[in-house]
Amino acid sequence: MGEPETKRARLEQNEVKDMLDFDQATQKSLEEIDKVQSEIDSLNEQASEEILRVEQKYNQLRKPHFEKRSNLIKNIPNFWVTAFVNHPQVSRILGEEEEECLHYLTKLEVEEHEDIKSGFRIRFTFDSNPYFENTEIVKEFQLGQFEPTSTTTEIKWKPEKKPDKLANGKSENAPKSFFEWLTDNSDPASDDLAEVIKDDIWPNPLQYFLVPDLEAEAEDDGDS
Amino acid sequence: MGEPETKRARLEQNEVKDMLDFDQATQKSLEEIDKVQSEIDSLNEQASEEILRVEQKYNQLRKPHFEKRSNLIKNIPNFWVTAFVNHPQVSRILGEEEEECLHYLTKLEVEEHEDIKSGFRIRFTFDSNPYFENTEIVKEFQLGQFEPTSTTTEIKWKPEKKPDKLANGKSENAPKSFFEWLTDNSDPASDDLAEVIKDDIWPNPLQYFLVPDLEAEAEDDGDS
Ligand SMILES: [Ca+2]
Numbered sequence: 001m002g003e004p005e006t007k008r009a010r011l012e013q014n015e016v017k018d019m020l021d022f023d024q025a026t027q028k029s030l031e032e033i034d035k036v037q038s039e040i041d042s043l044n045e046q047a048s049e050e051i052l053r054v055e056q057k058y059n060q061l062r063k064p065h066f067e068k069r070s071n072l073i074k075n076i077p078n079f080w081v082t083a084f085v086n087h088p089q090v091s092r093i094l095g096e097e098e099e100e101c102l103h104y105l106t107k108l109e110v111e112e113h114e115d116i117k118s119g120f121r122i123r124f125t126f127d128s129n130p131y132f133e134n135t136e137i138v139k140e141f142q143l144g145q146f147e148p149t150s151t152t153t154e155i156k157w158k159p160e161k162k163p164d165k166l167a168n169g170k171s172e173n174a175p176k177s178f179f180e181w182l183t184d185n186s187d188p189a190s191d192d193l194a195e196v197i198k199d200d201i202w203p204n205p206l207q208y209f210l211v212p213d214l215e216a217e218a219e220d221d222g223d224s
Numbered sequence: 225m226g227e228p229e230t231k232r233a234r235l236e237q238n239e240v241k242d243m244l245d246f247d248q249a250t251q252k253s254l255e256e257i258d259k260v261q262s263e264i265d266s267l268n269e270q271a272s273e274e275i276l277r278v279e280q281k282y283n284q285l286r287k288p289h290f291e292k293r294s295n296l297i298k299n300i301p302n303f304w305v306t307a308f309v310n311h312p313q314v315s316r317i318l319g320e321e322e323e324e325c326l327h328y329l330t331k332l333e334v335e336e337h338e339d340i341k342s343g344f345r346i347r348f349t350f351d352s353n354p355y356f357e358n359t360e361i362v363k364e365f366q367l368g369q370f371e372p373t374s375t376t377t378e379i380k381w382k383p384e385k386k387p388d389k390l391a392n393g394k395s396e397n398a399p400k401s402f403f404e405w406l407t408d409n410s411d412p413a414s415d416d417l418a419e420v421i422k423d424d425i426w427p428n429p430l431q432y433f434l435v436p437d438l439e440a441e442a443e444d445d446g447d448s
């Protein structure tokens with residue numbers, strides 16, 4: 001209910017009382033409606049704050065479980081690259097060389113900002129690898145401002161290792177490769193892949209890691 | 225996070241333990257990840273329930289203010305029809321005869337279902353009028369099911385008073401008149417006007433009632 005509140009603020013500045021040419025009874029009712037409206041607006045704000053506090057509380061409660069999960073995932077070779085390959089939207093842009101590179105991805109984390117609505121970070125942690133010097137690459141979204149922005153850790157590619165698609169400049173429309181997505185911050189307000197990672201993969205990556213075996217099992221149904 | 229939960233349910237049915245051909249250490253880690261994931265899922269459900277309770281609480285707290293507002297609005301001649309005429313999206317489909325008819329609209333209410341997510345009602349209360357016998361017309365949205373539905377109180381038009389557009393059947397695409405919208409329940413999942421009434425007009429109708437005078441005031445700025 002952000003928009004109505006903004007418009008209300010404008011009404012208050014001008015003051016209902018001074019600006020309208022209504023008969024006295026109507027004028028009085030309008031002023032009373034304006035007062036009631038302020039009470040409704042104040043309840044809306046209280047509700048938003050209370051919901052935010054609930055979300056923050058559960059973010060804190062989930063944190064140790066996500067950490068435990070990250071540590072368990074580290075024990076499983078190629079967990080993240082497998083989950084990505086099995087994910088319909090990620091696999092669509094994942095090049096062969098990029099897939100090789102993501103074998104070194106040992107940890108993926110999504111961290112919401114403390115006040116939640118202001119943004120989040122996707123943190124990729126890598127083993128040392130032949131592709132780049134970084135062991136951590138972070139793509140961060142700042143969504144609190146009027147114009148959302150995003151930034152990515154600069155990637156220090158090793159000689160001859162920067163993918164051709166990046167060297168040749170970004171694609172005209174949607175990113176066509178994983179690292180193009182990772183380093184492209186031109187349209188943070190409609191970053192579909194970031195949303196997929198934050199709202200689909202991160203909440204439950206195990207389902208994507210397991211998918212192909214599930215399908216193989218389905219074919220085995222007869223002899224079980 | 226509804227989707228991940230559904231997919232998880234499927235994983236549980238099949239049981240991670242029996243269905244995967246991993247080495248023992250990986251197998252053990254996967255089972256532990258599955259357990260952690262269950263804990264995360266359970267926290268997600270608790271968070272959703274807690275947020276629902278906050279929303280329900282504030283719906284109850286807002287109710288007396290909305291009722292007070294409704295009673296004040298009744299004192300103001302043509303409040304609702306004026307707000308509709310001043311609203312860009314409603315005015316676009318409001319025919320001249322319909323506008324005449326809406327002079328008899330004395331009360332508009334939006335009531336969310338008790339469990340909120342399952343739907344809402346828009347209730348229009350009319351003075352006795354030359355157009356139809358009803359004093360109350362309710363358009364109700366049931367959103368809890370897989371397929372959302374909506375229903376409208378049957379309108380008992382007085383002789384010769386049913387608008388031509390309704391008599392000639394509904395428009396092919398978006399409704400072209402207010403009463404066509406009101407009585408059309410063919411696509412409840414994308415009812416833009418219902419959303420406008422619920423999320424824009426209902427939260428603060430005063431701003432739309434006042435708009436034209438605000439603009440007149442803006443022109444007066446020099447002599448204030
Ligand atoms: Ca005036």
Ligand SMILES: [Ca+2]
Pocket residue numbers: 213217242243244245
């Ligand atoms: Ca198997």
Ligand SMILES: [Mg+2]
Pocket residue numbers: 066069070071073108109
């Ligand atoms: Mg993890």
Ligand SMILES: [Mg+2]
Pocket residue numbers: 290293294295297332333
């Ligand atoms: Mg009201």
